[in-house]
Amino acid sequence: MLAQPRGEPLTAIYVDADACPVKEEIYRVAGRYGLTCRVVANGWLRVPDSPLIERITVTEGLDVADDWIARHAGVGDVVVTADIPLADRCVKRGARVLAPTGRPFTPDSIGNDLATRNLMTELRDTGQIRGGGRPFGKQDRSRFLGALDTAIQAIRRTGR
Numbered sequence: 001m002l003a004q005p006r007g008e009p010l011t012a013i014y015v016d017a018d019a020c021p022v023k024e025e026i027y028r029v030a031g032r033y034g035l036t037c038r039v040v041a042n043g044w045l046r047v048p049d050s051p052l053i054e055r056i057t058v059t060e061g062l063d064v065a066d067d068w069i070a071r072h073a074g075v076g077d078v079v080v081t082a083d084i085p086l087a088d089r090c091v092k093r094g095a096r097v098l099a100p101t102g103r104p105f106t107p108d109s110i111g112n113d114l115a116t117r118n119l120m121t122e123l124r125d126t127g128q129i130r131g132g133g134r135p136f137g138k139q140d141r142s143r144f145l146g147a148l149d150t151a152i153q154a155i156r157r158t159g160r
Helices: 023-033 064-072 084-092 110-125 138-158
Strands: 012-016 036-041 053-057 078-080 096-098
Touching: 012 023, 012 064, 023 036, 023 138, 036 064, 064 084, 078 084, 078 138, 084 096, 084 110, 096 138
Parallel strands: 012 036, 012 078, 036 053, 078 096
Antiparallel strands: none
16 A cells, blocks of 8 residues: 555545446545545546546456455555445455445444345346335435535544
């Protein structure tokens, strides 16, 4: 991990970008804090022209973007993803992980998150439940912004 002049960890924000509804919010927060933002996707995405925002386009394929993020993110970084298996991998590497709704994935919660995800997948596959979750709304954006700010401040305080 690189260090800033006063010894603070240099945090990067990794975005699992293909279906991320809060990219614009992430760009604003990254700019406010002067943080690198790595936007990882399987295809080309438009990103703002900023030296702080790095677009990473990986080859097509199942989990290629997830694999890239999981290899690079670690202690002192923030990962934004709704993908619970990716969240698990990043939490195990010491990154702080947030869902786009602002819900944190933590070492204490990730086991239950995975179990719930697997159960819901099985119920959908067998037709016992239909449909998706509730629509993403303004409250989700607001919660996400608060959670992202909290995560960055915590990293700056503790270094992880």
